[in-house]
Amino acid sequence: MAVDAVIFDIGNVLIEWQPERFYDSEIGRDRREAMFAAIDLHAMNDRVDAGEDFRSVVYEAADANPEWADEIRMWHDRWIEMATPAIPQSVFLLRALRSKGIPVWCLTNFGIQSFDFAKLHYDFLDEFDRFFVSGHMGVIKPDPRIYEMVEEESPFQADRLLFTDDKQDNIAAASARGWQVHHFDGPHGWATRLMDEGLLSEAEARA
Template sequence: MTIGAVVFDIGNVLIEWQPERHYDAVIGRARREALFAEVDLHTMNDAIDRGGDFRETVMACADRHPDWADEIRLWHDSWLRLAGPAIPQSVAALRGLRDAGVPVFALSNFGVGTFAVAEPEYPFLAEFDRRYISGHMGMAKPDHDIYAALEEDCGVPPGQLLFTDDRADNIAVAAARGWQTHLFEGPEGWLARLRAEGLLTAAA
């Protein structure tokens, strides 16, 4: 089927998202494992991704867990060290698609505040034709509502959307809605898929 637009997730597709790695470097693996076992930081981050205030959400979590308060505040104060670096081959794919005239969209779980921090650091985030950012929309993957909102807004039939994401649950919902999908397990596979679809040349 013809592809009318390519839809990128951002975390772990265009920008590495490995908070545990940064915490390991700062407080050591054993202490990080204890922290993450006691405090569900990823659920805290999900609240941010769904529109919660970045600073207030993190600081409230720190207040609820005084034994870990300093470590929890790192999620806010060192956020750019949690999110990065960019994945250069994926950025090149994004730009190659644009150069080829293929519409490119972002569909990402990302907070309002965290996205505002990321944009100056990663200029390619401004290069999408359309951006569907969960924090601004008040909904997040893998809820069907955010996929439906993209479909309604973009005007591209679901069967003509090619979506890549690193999470199988997010991919499963898109596939159930009739989207074409690619589970992102590394940029090489994604580039190969885009070339196989005729969207990128071998040189690109």
């Protein structure tokens, strides 16, 4: 099946997103494991990704857990240190596709304020042809509604969309709607998939 548009997830596809790694370096692995066992920080972040105010959500969690308050506030105050570094080969592929006139979109679980902040640090986040950011959409992957909303805005049939994401649940939900999918486990495998689809030549896909 031909591909009319390529859709990128962002976290762990274009930018590494490893909060546990950040906290390990700041407070040590033992304390980080204790904090994550006591508080569901990823659920907190899901609220941000669904459109709630970034600072308010994080600071509310800090106030509710005073024994971890300083550490929780880092999720907001030092967020860019968690969302780093960029994955250069993936950025290269994004730009290679666009240079050929292939529509490239993002579909990402990302908060409104955090996405705006990330764009100040990563210029390629402004380079998509279409933006599907969960914070603005009010729903997060893998809820089927978010894929339906993309389809409602798409000029292409669902089976002509190729979507890559690092999370298997997100891929499965897209596949269930008929999208073509690629489970991202590194940029080299993604490059190979794009070559197999005839979207890029080997020379075009290799940085």
